[in-house]
Amino acid sequence: MEDEVRVILRDAAAEPDRDAADRFTPAASSKPRAATPIKDGPRILLIIGGGIAAYKSLDLIRRLQERGALLRCILTAAAQHFVTPLAAGALVGERVFTDLFDPQSEFDVGHIRLARDTDLVVVAPATADLLAKMAGGHSDDLATAVLLATDRPILIAPAMNPRMWAARGTTRNLAQLTADGVCVVGPNAGEMAERGETGLGRMAEPPEIAAAAESILRRGAALAGKRIIVTSGPTHEPIDPVRYIANRSSGKQGHAIAAAAAAAGADVVVISGPVNLPDPPGVTVIRVETAQQMFEAAEAALPADAAIFAAAVADWRSESESARKIKKQPGRTPTLKLTENPDILSSVAHRTSGRPRLVVGFAAETDDVIANAQAKRIKKGCDWIVANDVSAESGVMGGDMNSVHLVTGSGVESWPPQGKDQVARALIERIATALDEAKR
Ligand code: C5P
Numbered sequence: 001m002e003d004e005v006r007v008i009l010r011d012a013a014a015e016p017d018r019d020a021a022d023r024f025t026p027a028a029s030s031k032p033r034a035a036t037p038i039k040d041g042p043r044i045l046l047i048i049g050g051g052i053a054a055y056k057s058l059d060l061i062r063r064l065q066e067r068g069a070l071l072r073c074i075l076t077a078a079a080q081h082f083v084t085p086l087a088a089g090a091l092v093g094e095r096v097f098t099d100l101f102d103p104q105s106e107f108d109v110g111h112i113r114l115a116r117d118t119d120l121v122v123v124a125p126a127t128a129d130l131l132a133k134m135a136g137g138h139s140d141d142l143a144t145a146v147l148l149a150t151d152r153p154i155l156i157a158p159a160m161n162p163r164m165w166a167a168r169g170t171t172r173n174l175a176q177l178t179a180d181g182v183c184v185v186g187p188n189a190g191e192m193a194e195r196g197e198t199g200l201g202r203m204a205e206p207p208e209i210a211a212a213a214e215s216i217l218r219r220g221a222a223l224a225g226k227r228i229i230v231t232s233g234p235t236h237e238p239i240d241p242v243r244y245i246a247n248r249s250s251g252k253q254g255h256a257i258a259a260a261a262a263a264a265g266a267d268v269v270v271i272s273g274p275v276n277l278p279d280p281p282g283v284t285v286i287r288v289e290t291a292q293q294m295f296e297a298a299e300a301a302l303p304a305d306a307a308i309f310a311a312a313v314a315d316w317r318s319e320s321e322s323a324r325k326i327k328k329q330p331g332r333t334p335t336l337k338l339t340e341n342p343d344i345l346s347s348v349a350h351r352t353s354g355r356p357r358l359v360v361g362f363a364a365e366t367d368d369v370i371a372n373a374q375a376k377r378i379k380k381g382c383d384w385i386v387a388n389d390v391s392a393e394s395g396v397m398g399g400d401m402n403s404v405h406l407v408t409g410s411g412v413e414s415w416p417p418q419g420k421d422q423v424a425r426a427l428i429e430r431i432a433t434a435l436d437e438a439k440r
Contacts, residue, residue: 041068041263041281042217045118045150047143048088050078052193053125053159053203058083060124061091063210068262068281072114074098076143078127100142111142115150122213123147125159125203128170134182135173153216155183157209161192162199185212214282221265222432227304228266229356230258231311231344233273235291239336240322247312248397251275253362254310256424258283261308264428269304271297273311291317291341298344306358306431309345309382317341349381357438358383358431363407364390364397373407383434384408386427406430 044064048057061071073088073096080098089096100111115121123130123143130143134156139145147154156177164170165187178184186204191197204212218224232254237245251272258270259280268283271294279285286301288294291313298307316338326334349359359382363373366389373387385407390396396403403417406427415426 041070042119043072043117044069044213045072045074045114045121045146045152046092047074047121047123047130047147048076048079048083049123049125049127049130049143049159050076050081051125051127051159051203052082054079054082056203056206057124058087058091060122060206060209061088063206064122064213065091066281067210067214068259069213072097072118074114074143074146076130076141078129097142100145111145112149114142115146115152118150118152120213120217121147121150121152121154122157122209123154124157124209126156127158128160128164128167128173131156131158131170131173131177135176135180153181153183153219155185155209155213155216157185157204158187158201159203160187160201161194161197162201165199165201183212183216185209218265221263222429223261223264223266223435226266226306226432226435228258228261228268228431229298229301229304229307230254230261230268230270231272231294231298231307231309231313232258232270233275233277234312235273235294235314235341236289237291237314237317237341238289238321239318240324240326242325245314245317246274247314249273249312250397251277251311252400253402253420253423254308255280256420257308257310257427260421260424260428261431264432266305269301271301271311273313290314291344295342295344295347298348302348302356303354304356305435306360307348307356308360308427308431309348310362310386311344312364313344314341343380345382346380349383358434360384360386360427360431363387366391370405370407370412373405374412377407377409386423 046057046061048054064071071092073092075085075088075096075098085096085098097114133144134147137148139148185208187200188202188204189200190202192201233251234247234249239245255277258268262268262280262282269286270280270283271286271288273288273294286297288297294311294313319337319339345361361380361382363376363385365372365387369387369389373385377385387405387407388396388402395401400419401417402420402423404415404423406413406415
């Protein structure tokens with residue numbers, strides 16, 4: 001066992017410190033893992049301390065997951081009096097960690113790896129005892145050993161009786177922890193678990209803790225503090241209550257861009273036509289049907305630092321939408337009269353005030369892809385056009401791959417065929433650089 005521990009510690013110590021982008025992907029490991037492999041999204045290690053507020057930490061797990069986080073969980077011995085490892089494990093989707101000297105945990109992950117393979121450590125509830133141990137640098141159980149070993153940001157959500165919170169010892173410990181760079185959310189004022197007791201000491205509510213965690217994760221990210229609007233998916237233009245004009249756009253590329261922008265720390269609004277996709281994590285989703293609704297939603301979402309128009313907006317709609325289903329009549333074929341939809345990209349790009357610093361359009365073409373995209377960039381007044389070949393043989397429409405050309409004012413870059421997620425990440429990287437340069 002000792003040998004195994006030594007090997008694990010040596011491996012962990014030998015692992016070079018990965019850069020910010022890399023931290024969102026799993027570390028390669030030759031060790032067998034009991035844990036589910038980490039895929040994408042920020043990784044959070046949640047340490048649940050032993051207080052009555054521990055039951056709220058189960059809700060916190062959900063709130064953090066809703067924001068795209070991948071969780072691991074440690075329960076202190078005291079926490080297990082309030083929540084069971086089974087309940088927390090069921091929500092996290094893998095077993096939780098409880099014991100510093102559990103050979104299985106040390107072999108699978110190890111406390112050093114638990115401390116390092118994360119982007120943030122959240123302690124909720126943080127009891128008076130845990131605060132004292134943290135401030136004093138104790139490491140006599142798994143939670144405190146991990147807290148001492150980690151070099152990642154730490155967020156604590158204190159929860160205790162108001163007198164314990166006001167006690168000089170707690171004030172001293174808290175001052176030490178904030179001086180050490182530990183972030184604090186709450187506590188809030190209100191009723192205590194103890195009957196008749198009120199005051200400052202209630203753990204912050206799970207959505208508050210999740211929001212605090214999100215803002216720490218965004219700190220220093222490439223698009224931190226930037227607001228990005230993305231349009232995505234097709235639009236549906238009604239003809240009558242049951243029929244509509246649509247197109248084959250799946251929304252995969254637009255949603256991937258929104259997710260990549262959020263992962264890079266941006267405040268993202270995606271305005272989406274009807275799609276069969278889950279909402280991108282950490283993004284505000286505004287659902288629309290028609291081009292007119294998408295136009296109004298885009299205008300309302302301004303101002304923004306950048307706007308990316310990835311939606312396949314219908315160019316035309318039916319001039320008049322029939323309130324009743326159009327009936328089939330023998331010998332009479334109805335004529336559909338069309339009228340033009342507002343061009344959202346062009347209208348935002350030509351704004352004289354409140355124009356985003358970077359406006360990016362898409363050009364789905366079947367012929368002369370680059371030449372058409374160059375002409376479109378000028379005509380629409382946007383800064384960049386992402387051009388792609390959407391001929392049937394390209395498989396781009398609805399597929400997972402994309403082969404794009406980035407047309408800017410200074411030339412054309414043809415990117416190799418790659419997944420829509422990769423295109424999204426590469427585009428977001430370029431956008432972050434462009435916004436940064438525009439600032440200088
Ligand atoms: O003119 P075309 O439809 O080829 O232009 C494509 C680009 O313009 C895409 O970025 C699309 O999202 C945007 N567009 C728009 N509003 C429209 C038509 C297209 O924003 N009505």
